[in-house]
Each structure stands twice: as structure tokens, then as C-alpha cells.
Amino acid sequence: MTAPLTTRPPAPAAARSDDFRAEVRTFLASPEVREELRRFSDLPAGREPGHLEVFRLLGERGWLAANWPVEYGGLGLRAVDAATVAEELGLAGVPDVAHVLSVDIVGLFLLMAGTDEQKARHLPPLARGERLATVLYSEPGVGSDLGSLRTTAEREGERWRVTGRKIYSQKSQFASQALCAARTCDGTGSGITLFLVDLTGPGVRVSPIWNATEERFDDVTLDVLVGDDDRIGPLHAGFAVLNTCLALERTGIDYQAKVRRWFDSVRDTAEQLGLLGDEALRQRLVALDTEILAGRLLAYQAVEAVDAGAVDPVVSARSKWFNTELARAVVELALDVAGLAGTATRWDGEPGWRETVEGIYRESPNLRLSAGTSEIMLKVVATLGLGLEG
CATH class of the missing domain: 1.10.540.10 (Acyl-CoA dehydrogenase/oxidase, N-terminal domain)
Incomplete structure (x- = not known):
């Protein structure tokens, strides 16, 4: 059976x-x-x-x-x-x-x-x-190491002058505001303060960074004045706030939903092509479907921790890592099911890029990189969860 x-x-x-x-x-x-x-x-x-x-x-x-x-x-x-x-x-x-x-x-x-x-x-x-609001964290040569940010905010009278360059932000070309992390004093893990910056005013330049996906990254150069009323959180202590909020952001709910949608599309395609008679393929589908369901349970465990006021960065990192790594397995399965047709793109007159195998192939790496790379998630689990040396 x-x-x-x-x-x-x-x-x-x-x-x-x-x-x-x-x-x-x-x-x-x-x-x-x-x-x-x-x-x-x-x-x-x-x-x-x-x-x-x-x-x-x-x-x-x-x-x-x-x-x-x-x-x-x-x-x-x-x-x-x-x-x-x-x-x-x-x-x-x-x-x-x-x-x-x-x-x-x-x-x-x-x-x-x-x-x-x-x-x-x-x-x-x-x-x-x-x-619409966006975030300005990463910088050239810094990436995920937010403790090494070089964008600065210096006092000018009653305001702060924020100067620097941020890269890999998304939707900055549409956003009216951005949450910006800037250095307000010397230090590595300390000295970071968060500001809400007006992206529509003078001193802001937004340039595209074209990439393999169809939702571009942005290169944002800042030389703006920001008041104290748009400083978010404590002075020089934004790094701690960042770490807390990142744990809340990494429940994995949005990632697992996307992976589930992709998998359902692959399964439907296999059925339409009459491939479900292949027992090896069926077992592969069942195994991956089970993993996605497990990822969903991990994600809801992280969400329930938020409701309980007991946010655990290890639980969040585990869910984020597990659910986003599944994207790679779904894409590999999609390519095997679709064959040569899986290389068709929107430029070939096919449906929108989110509906094609080629489209999810290009989008899937972003899941493993955004909100903390898979490697960072494993480090969180290893150091905070297992007590291993960093």
C-alpha cells in the first residue's frame, strides 16, 4: 500500500x-x-x-x-x-x-x-x-556582524547627524521610513543606537543592487539629521534590543508557509504529469511533506513562546534554520519533477516568477540568508543551546 x-x-x-x-x-x-x-x-x-x-x-x-x-x-x-x-x-x-x-x-x-x-x-x-518602513543594518564589509557597524550618529546641537552607507536593504525605494542602526560611541558589541530615518527627505540616496531574484536589494547612502524624538530605545544599547527582536523575528512562520506553498505546487505538478505511480517519488514526497509539517510545529513552538513571554533565541534559531534549509530540498525535488520545463522563466512567457520552478530556484537562497544566515542559526544553537565554545 x-x-x-x-x-x-x-x-x-x-x-x-x-x-x-x-x-x-x-x-x-x-x-x-x-x-x-x-x-x-x-x-x-x-x-x-x-x-x-x-x-x-x-x-x-x-x-x-x-x-x-x-x-x-x-x-x-x-x-x-x-x-x-x-x-x-x-x-x-x-x-x-x-x-x-x-x-x-x-x-x-x-x-x-x-x-x-x-x-x-x-x-x-x-x-x-x-x-511602508524598512531596515538599514548591513554595511559593506560587515554583513551580519552588526557589532562592527561603521555608520555613525554624532551630536549636532539638539539633533544627530547620521552618516554612512547601508547595503542589501529591501523595499527602500518604496519606503518612507527606515530603522537604522548607527554607532554613537566607540566599542564593538556596544555603542550602537537605533534611529528612525525619513527616507523621503534630503541627504538620502537609494540605488539598486541587482541580484538573481526579482526583488532588488538597495544601496542607501545617508547624510541626514535626526531628532531625539526618533531615537528608538536606549542610547548606546541598541545591540541588546537588536538581539531580542531578532529572536522574535525568527519564528519561521513566514518561511515555512512559503516552503509549504512551493511543495504543494510540486506535488500538484507531479500528479498532473502522472508521476505519482513512481513509488520512489511518492516516498520522497511523503518524507519531505513530513519534514515540512515538523518545521511548522517548530515554528508554532517559537510563536507560543512569544505569547508566553518566554522567548528563547535557541528555539527561534532552530525553527528558522530547519524551515529555511527545507527550501533547498523542495527546489531539488521541483527540478527533478519538472525536468527541462523547470528551466522556463517569465521571459519565456510562462506564469509569474513565483509560479515557476526557475523562480523559486532563484528565490530560495534568500530564505537561508535573511534574518540571519543558516550558519549563524547553527552557532546560536551550538553556543546558547548546547553550551559549546563559539
Whole structure:
């Protein structure tokens, strides 16, 4: 007897809110959302989505930042409810980079470290999907080593002059604000302060860094004045805030949803091509499907830790590593199933790049690199989880 191939599994019991999930899923399957995704898929080469209308529609319902307090545009729900939205966005094929940057990263920093005035001023537009924010961390020659940043913020009267160059940021060409890490005093792991920078004002230059994917990176040069009212968190202690927020960011929910969507597409293709009679392929599909389900459980374990107020960087790193490494296995399977047809691109008149094997082949490495590389995740698990020397 051959093993059955599963379809999209339900959420773990501890994380389930069936009515809310069904409502979000129904909305994302609505004609207005599907039409927007079709328009996105039809974008010519070199164009990418910016601030999607679907985010504004989610914001109208309070779903874009469902776990934020009501006064800041959310619904006051749990982290698991916000994870439900993120998961359903990924499963529906909605481009999620802008949502992750604005809500899950910049919004999270503001919630954790911002003043009441900063929260009231900045969070509602993000929650309503009216404003897009991004992050400016990495620099030339620095990469993931945030303790070695060279961008500086120096006092000029009542303000700070932020000068430096940031690379590999995304959506900066669309964003109005950016959370920028800058050095405010000498030191390695210390001396970093976070500022919210206006990207629409003078002293900001955004240039493209073209890459193998179709969502470009940006090269951002800064020479701007920032007031104390846009300094986020304590002076010289931004590195500690960064480490805490990164653990919250790395639940893996958005990654596993994307991997699940890719896998489901591969399985459907195998069925359409009449390949499921191959027992070796069936067993390979079943094994990978089981791993993806396990990754989902790891992700929800990390989310539940957020709700319990017991965020563990090891749990988050483990989930992020496991779920993003699965992307490589899904791509290899997709290439084997599709064969030569898997090399077709949008330039060949095929569907949008997210719907082609060639497209996910180019996108998949980004999962393993963003929010901390796989190597960094393994180091976190080894040093903090196993007590090994760094």
C-alpha cells in the first residue's frame, strides 16, 4: 500500500483559531485579492511589488498587525493570531517582504523599545497598511556582524547627524521610513543606537543592487539629521534590543508557509504529469511533506513562546534554520519533477516568477540568508543551546 500524500494540514491544536483562520483565508481567496496577485505576476521583468493594496485591506480589518494593541491599529490578539495571518499570506502567494519589514520588524522594535509618543505617531499608519518602513543594518564589509557597524550618529546641537552607507536593504525605494542602526560611541558589541530615518527627505540616496531574484536589494547612502524624538530605545544599547527582536523575528512562520506553498505546487505538478505511480517519488514526497509539517510545529513552538513571554533565541534559531534549509530540498525535488520545463522563466512567457520552478530556484537562497544566515542559526544553537565554545 502506498502512503497517502497529505494536503495542507490544520494548525497545531494549541495554536488553532479556526474561525479567524477561515476568515483570513476566505478574504485572501476573494476576487479582489486574486486579481491583484494576477497583476503582480504580470509585471514586466525588472519590476517588483511595493506597497500592495491587499495590505491596506488587511489593515482596514485590523489583521495586518492583529496582535498589536487596538489603540495602535491592531486587534489586541495573540502572537499566534498574527502568525496565522502571516502563514495564510504565504500560503496564498502574497509577496510578504513589505509586511515583514514594516510590521514584524520595524513595528516590533517600536512596540518593544519606543516611547508612548513614538508608538502613537508611527504604529497606526503601519498597521493600516498606509505606510511602508524598512531596515538599514548591513554595511559593506560587515554583513551580519552588526557589532562592527561603521555608520555613525554624532551630536549636532539638539539633533544627530547620521552618516554612512547601508547595503542589501529591501523595499527602500518604496519606503518612507527606515530603522537604522548607527554607532554613537566607540566599542564593538556596544555603542550602537537605533534611529528612525525619513527616507523621503534630503541627504538620502537609494540605488539598486541587482541580484538573481526579482526583488532588488538597495544601496542607501545617508547624510541626514535626526531628532531625539526618533531615537528608538536606549542610547548606546541598541545591540541588546537588536538581539531580542531578532529572536522574535525568527519564528519561521513566514518561511515555512512559503516552503509549504512551493511543495504543494510540486506535488500538484507531479500528479498532473502522472508521476505519482513512481513509488520512489511518492516516498520522497511523503518524507519531505513530513519534514515540512515538523518545521511548522517548530515554528508554532517559537510563536507560543512569544505569547508566553518566554522567548528563547535557541528555539527561534532552530525553527528558522530547519524551515529555511527545507527550501533547498523542495527546489531539488521541483527540478527533478519538472525536468527541462523547470528551466522556463517569465521571459519565456510562462506564469509569474513565483509560479515557476526557475523562480523559486532563484528565490530560495534568500530564505537561508535573511534574518540571519543558516550558519549563524547553527552557532546560536551550538553556543546558547548546547553550551559549546563559539
